[in-house]
Amino acid sequence: MRSKYLTRNLIILVLLVLFVSIVCIINNHVKAAYPDVDSATYVIDHLVHQSDNVDFHQEDTIVYRDDRTQADLFPEDYYALLINESDQTVLAAKNVHQRMYPASMTKMMTAIVVADAIEAGTISLDDMVEITQNYDLTAEDVAPSQLHRGYTISVKDLLYGLMLESNNYYALYLAEYVGGDIQSFCDRMNQKALELGATNTHFMNPHGLDDPNHYSTAYDMYLIVKEVHNHQILRDIDGFDTYTYTFYDSNGAAIDTESTATNLFVTGEVSLPATFHLESWKTGTTDGAGNCLAMYLTKDGKDYVVVASSGNSKADLYNSIIRLLCLTD
Numbered sequence: 001m002r003s004k005y006l007t008r009n010l011i012i013l014v015l016l017v018l019f020v021s022i023v024c025i026i027n028n029h030v031k032a033a034y035p036d037v038d039s040a041t042y043v044i045d046h047l048v049h050q051s052d053n054v055d056f057h058q059e060d061t062i063v064y065r066d067d068r069t070q071a072d073l074f075p076e077d078y079y080a081l082l083i084n085e086s087d088q089t090v091l092a093a094k095n096v097h098q099r100m101y102p103a104s105m106t107k108m109m110t111a112i113v114v115a116d117a118i119e120a121g122t123i124s125l126d127d128m129v130e131i132t133q134n135y136d137l138t139a140e141d142v143a144p145s146q147l148h149r150g151y152t153i154s155v156k157d158l159l160y161g162l163m164l165e166s167n168n169y170y171a172l173y174l175a176e177y178v179g180g181d182i183q184s185f186c187d188r189m190n191q192k193a194l195e196l197g198a199t200n201t202h203f204m205n206p207h208g209l210d211d212p213n214h215y216s217t218a219y220d221m222y223l224i225v226k227e228v229h230n231h232q233i234l235r236d237i238d239g240f241d242t243y244t245y246t247f248y249d250s251n252g253a254a255i256d257t258e259s260t261a262t263n264l265f266v267t268g269e270v271s272l273p274a275t276f277h278l279e280s281w282k283t284g285t286t287d288g289a290g291n292c293l294a295m296y297l298t299k300d301g302k303d304y305v306v307v308a309s310s311g312n313s314k315a316d317l318y319n320s321i322i323r324l325l326c327l328t329d
Contacts, residue, residue, distance in 0.1 A: 063219050067093040073323060078310045079292075081218040082324045085226070085303040091327045095218065099200060100309055102216040103284025104166045104262075105294050106208030108228050109189045110174060111163055114155070115231040116192070117178050125156040125233070129177045137168055140209050145169035146257065150250030157245040163237045165259040166283060171207035182206065196223045210288035218307045225294040225305060229280040238280045241266050263293065270318045273325045275299050284309070291317040299328060 062083065070092040074080050079100050082092040117123045131151045138144060147153060147169065158174050161167040172182065179185025182205070189203040198220035204211040216224075228234050237243075243259045262283040264270040272278065280296040292309035306324050311317030 062088050063090050063093055063096050063222075065097045067096065069093045070327060071095075074320065075310075078320070079218040079308070080320065080324060081222055081305075081307045082327060083222060083305045084328070085296075085305050087302070092324050096222075097200065097217050097219050099215040099217060101210050101214070101286060101289035102201075102208055102221060102309075103210075103286040103289035103292055104168075104208040105216070105221055105224075105282045105284040105292055105309075106203060106206065106214070107162055107166060107171055108221075108224050108282045108294065109192060109203060110171050110185075110206040111159060111234050111237075112224070112227055112231065113185065113188050113192055114159060114174050114178055115233050118155070118233060119231070123155060123178060125154065125159070127155045127177075128152045129155060129158060129173055131173060132176065135169055135172050137207075137209070140168075142168050142209070146255075147173070147247060148250070151247055153247035154245075157247065159233075160237050160240070160243045160245065161259045163234065163282065164240060164243055164261045166262050167259070168207040168209065171205075175206040192227075193220070193224070196227055198223045208284060208286065208289075210286045218309060221294045221307045221309075222305050225280055225282065225296050225307070228282070229296040235280055238266075238278070241268070263295075264314065264318060265295075265321075270322075272297075273322060273329075276304075276325060285314075293317060293321060295321075297325075304328060 063081065067090055069090050071094040073092070074094045078094055079096065079098065080092055080094040081096045083090055114123075118125060129152065131147050131149055131153070134149050135145060153173070155174070155177070158170045162170040162174060175182050175185035179188055185206055186203050189206065190201075193199075193201045193203070198216065201216040201220040202213060204214040208214070241261045244256065245259070246254050246256050248254055261267055263281050265272050265278055266281070277298045278295060279298060282294055284292040289309060291311035291314055292307075294307045295305070297304045297306065304325070306321060308317060308320045308324065311320055
C-alpha cells in the first residue's frame with residue numbers, strides 16, 4: 001500500500017515539474033519576443049492546440065472556444081459572431097474560433113497597415129504611386145486590372161478602391177508601395193495581427209484570394225474590424241457608397257473611374273434593422289469562404305460588432321446578418 005502512495009505521489013510530482021517547465025518556456029519565449037513586457041495575457045486560441053484542459057478566465061477572451069450562444073440559428077458549417085462591444089457580451093456565437101478563409105475581409109488588415117504608415121508619416125494619402133508591374137489574377141477568376149505598368153494613381157484612391165469595391169489589384173499595388181514587396185508587406189500584416197491578439201490568423205497575400213495557408217477566424221475578424229474602426233482615415237472611406245477618382249496612363253492622360261461599395265447595406269439595396277448606424281465594414285467572397293461580412297455598428301448609444309461567413313449566396317448572408325442584428329432587441 002505504501003508503495004502505491006509513493007508511486008502516485010511521484011507521478012504527481014513529475015507532472016507538476018513538467019507543467020512548471022512548460023510555463024517557464026512559454027514565459028521566456030514571450031519575454032524574448034516582447035522584452036518591455038513583464039507579463040502577458042493569452043487569448044483562448046493561443047493555447048487551444050496545447051491543451052484541452054486549460055482553465056481560462058473571463059479576462060482572456062469574451063468568447064470561449066465552446067461558446068454556442070444562439071448557434072442553432074445557423075447551419076453547422078457557418079461562422080457567426082455578434083458582440084455588444086459596449087457591454088462586452090456575446091449575443092451570438094457559432095464556430096468563432098475555427099479557422100476559415102477570410103476572403104476579402106483580409107483587406108481590412110491591408111488597409112490597417114497602410115493607415116499605420118500614413119499616420120506614422122512614412123507615406124501620404126497624396127503620394128502618387130507608379131505601377132511597376134502588370135499583375136495578372138485572371139487565373140483566380142479576377143477581371144484584368146484597369147491599371148498597367150507606368151500608370152500612376154494616388155495612395156488615397158488606391159485605398160478607397162481597396163475598401164469600397166474590394167479591388168484585388170489595388171491591394172497588390174499598395175502592398176508593394178508600402179512594404180517594398182508583397183512578402184514584406186504580408187509580414188507586416190501578420191505582425192499586426194499578433195499585436196491585436198488575432199493569434200489564429202495568417203496572411204499569405206494582401207487581397208484575400210484563397211490559399212491553404214491564408215486563414216483567420218470569426219473572432220480574429222472581430223478584433224481586426226475593431227482596429228479598422230480606430231482609424232479615422234478608414235472610417236471616412238466606409239461612409240461612401242460611391243467614389244469617383246482619376247488615375248493617369250503612361251502618357252499622363254487622365255482616366256476617370258468610379259468605385260461602388262460592395263456592401264448592400266451601404267448601397268441601400270438591403271436595409272439595416274431600425275436605428276442601426278454602420279461605422280466600419282468589409283465584405284468578402286471566394287469559393288472557399290463563401291459570402292462574408294464584418295461590420296462595426298452603433299445602436300441607441302451602444303456599439304456592436306457582427307461577423308458572418310460561409311453564406312451560400314448574398315441573400316443568405318444578408319438574411320443571416322439581419323437575423324443576428326435582431327437579437328439586440
